[in-house]
Amino acid sequence: MDAIIKKHEVERRTGRKDRKYMMDTLLETADDENAEMKLTGNGIKGLLLKLQEELDRVVGLDKLVEDFDIPNLSYLQAVVKETLRMHPSLPLAFRKCREDCVVNGYRIPKNSRLVLNVYAINRDPNEWRDADEFIPERFLVNSGENLAIEPDELEAMKRQNYCFVPFGGGRRGCPGAGLAAAVLHRTLGVLIQCFDRKIKGAEKLNMEQGAGFSSAMVHPLICYPVMRVNPLETAH
Secondary structure, three states: OHHHHHHHHHHHHHOOOOOOOHHHHHHHHHHOOOOOOOOOHHHHHHHHOOHHHHHHHHOOOOOOOOHHHHHHOHHHHHHHHHHHHHOOOOOEEEEEOOOOEEEOOEEEOOOOEEEEEHHHHHOOOOOOOOOOOOOHHHHOOOOOOOOOOOOOHHHHHHOOOOOOOEOEOHHHOOOOHHHHHHHHHHHHHHHHHHEEEEEOOOOOOOOOEOOOOOOOEOOOOOEEEEEOOOHHHHHO
8 A cells, every 4th residue: 555655655746647546536635735535645545455454355245254364353453442532422530549659759648539531531642643633543553652563462461561551451441341342342333234224415524522521523424324234144
């Protein structure tokens, strides 16, 4: 894909184009500083090499995604992690100190009530490249980012890097993290495998989040499922 993008960039610069392709449109959008949507090279690759393609290739269309398929679906795992990084289910976590302690040079007295901004930790620009952009590839092997996919997700959470805390961390981390991860991967996998989806009307995707405790979307996403694989027939 990198070679294809480079080829189109060279042809655009030299004028050696007899017709306009989808790739050319995407590259023009990426070059336009005034474009409403900021598009990067990784974003272009993500649009063309879709999660659905990985599911079709690894799982196929004659059966639904099973738990044992998940370790072989690295891009699905990356999409789930990137979603949890950018949109944790609870943006704030609460802790109470049982004894006096010092954290990063700050003295925290015993019985202090602390509020941790999980949303900000997961988007720390000092830890994440293009922290506010959705780039699942950052979690793939050799991505150069903080975390890559590990075979055992639960073990990975136990050894977690504290710049990625969608389920909290340490001994007070969410005890249901392993179950949540398993359910998320399989549910999302089946939805992507069986359905395409169209956004209502001509609306643009708006991922702005509100200020409530659950951090719900300001503009709820309304989309229509378009069946590509019948899940009832496939399940049999």
